[in-house]
Amino acid sequence: MSNQSSVEIQTEWDIVAARQLGRNVAKELGFGTVDQARITTAISELARNIYLYAGQGKIEIQRLTENGINGILIIAADNGPGIPDVRKVMEDGFSTSGGLGAGLPGVKRLMDDFKIETTLGEGTDIRATKWLR
Amino acid sequence: MNKQMVRYIQENMTEIITNWQEKMRNEKGERSFEVMPAELLDQTSKEFAELMTSNLLESHEAYESRLNDFSEKVVRYGWSITFVTKAINHFGEIVFNGMERDEVINQENLRAFAEEFNKWITPIRDTTIDTYSKIWERTVSLQKIALQELSASLIPVFDKVSVMPLVGTIDTERARLIMENLLEGVVKHRAEVVLLDITGVPVVDTMVAHHIIQAADAVRLVGAKCMLVGIRPEIAQTIVTLGINLNEFTTTSTLQRGVEQALAWTNRKIVEVDEE
Numbered sequence: 001m002s003n004q005s006s007v008e009i010q011t012e013w014d015i016v017a018a019r020q021l022g023r024n025v026a027k028e029l030g031f032g033t034v035d036q037a038r039i040t041t042a043i044s045e046l047a048r049n050i051y052l053y054a055g056q057g058k059i060e061i062q063r064l065t066e067n068g069i070n071g072i073l074i075i076a077a078d079n080g081p082g083i084p085d086v087r088k089v090m091e092d093g094f095s096t097s098g099g100l101g102a103g104l105p106g107v108k109r110l111m112d113d114f115k116i117e118t119t120l121g122e123g124t125d126i127r128a129t130k131w132l133r
Numbered sequence: 134m135n136k137q138m139v140r141y142i143q144e145n146m147t148e149i150i151t152n153w154q155e156k157m158r159n160e161k162g163e164r165s166f167e168v169m170p171a172e173l174l175d176q177t178s179k180e181f182a183e184l185m186t187s188n189l190l191e192s193h194e195a196y197e198s199r200l201n202d203f204s205e206k207v208v209r210y211g212w213s214i215t216f217v218t219k220a221i222n223h224f225g226e227i228v229f230n231g232m233e234r235d236e237v238i239n240q241e242n243l244r245a246f247a248e249e250f251n252k253w254i255t256p257i258r259d260t261t262i263d264t265y266s267k268i269w270e271r272t273v274s275l276q277k278i279a280l281q282e283l284s285a286s287l288i289p290v291f292d293k294v295s296v297m298p299l300v301g302t303i304d305t306e307r308a309r310l311i312m313e314n315l316l317e318g319v320v321k322h323r324a325e326v327v328l329l330d331i332t333g334v335p336v337v338d339t340m341v342a343h344h345i346i347q348a349a350d351a352v353r354l355v356g357a358k359c360m361l362v363g364i365r366p367e368i369a370q371t372i373v374t375l376g377i378n379l380n381e382f383t384t385t386s387t388l389q390r391g392v393e394q395a396l397a398w399t400n401r402k403i404v405e406v407d408e409e
Binding site: 012013015016033034036037038040041044045092099100101102103106109110 | 337339370375377
């Protein structure tokens with residue numbers, strides 16, 4: 001279980017699995033409780049987006065080391081419909097599903113680096129990193 | 134042919150089991166064997182071997198019940214299904230190779246024996262997988278029921294004050310239950326203040342927050358006040374970072390302070406009594 005670094009998202013319970021995986025890796029890397037909560041919440045948002053909008057996809061958790069600093073990378077990839085207007089979804093309060101619209105901008109604030117690549121009709125690939133300070 | 138197989142297995146039981154254990158130990162990525170005490174392992178191996186021969190020897194019913202017992206045991210030991218199917222295949226292989234070595238099987242009857250082996254192994258594998266998945270399905274559905282039972286209940290703690298402790302992950306299904314129980318309970322207990330305790334909720338993301346806000350709005354519609362209690366420091370920080378607006382809520386860090394606040398709203402307070 002511990003060496004598994006990705007979770008397929010197909011049902012709502014897979015979101016919990018992805019979150020658990022992220023929390024374990026974050027804990028092993030030595031993140032504090034606040035950062036652990038940030039990382040798991042970010043994973044939760046990304047995984048839920050996959051579940052809600054793409055139907056299925058994958059959450060991958062990677063350990064990073066750069067210039068002697070450790071970090072955690074979350075990759076959320078799906079082959080869903082893509083996002084028509086990226087700038088709009090990064091605005092607070094924008095939602096197509098009647099939610100709070102704080103998901104993606106929230107994830108960006110929770111993490112240190114945030115990259116989003118999306119192509120209409122092909123899918124979305126989001127990479128978010130948190131560095132251990 | 135069947136009888137020859139049975140005789141061979143019975144005569145060489147110890148050797149077969151030893152070989153089989155050896156082979157199973159060498160399986161990569163399986164620690165089921167290592168963590169088992171030797172005594173238990175020997176007993177289980179023997180049971181397994183008996184099971185393997187029982188469908189050659191015994192009536193179909195006896196074999197079925199034995200298989201059920203064994204599958205249930207295997208699930209309890211935590212053997213994976215791949216491990217069990219490997220175990221079955223290896224057992225067949227060892228018997229086949231052994232019989233070939235002892236020249237019970239030779240060039241002429243090879244084909245017939247291969248077919249006979251197939252008839253022997255395939256049903257065992259099928260029923261094992263079937264039983265195995267049935268047991269798992271049952272476990273999962275039982276756990277689902279258990280989870281639902283501890284989902285969300287509204288507890289009246291004082292006159293007009295009720296508490297709903299939330300424990301565990303909140304998914305869409307549970308959010309619906311929370312809403313239902315909350316509204317039903319508020320009306321039933323004539324609550325004026327409801328405290329939602331999220332101490333036991335591991336992650337509060339936008340969806341969970343959204344459900345909580347909706348529940349609180351609904352509570353307001355039936356004429357009660359909703360308070361969010363048990364917000365841990367790290368949860369408070371993530372809520373702020375996410376940019377979730379809980380300004381319309383009264384929130385406190387602990388249930389205790391929430392109860393004090395609720396009593397204050399209903400013009401009461403807890404006082405210490407001097408014993409005389």
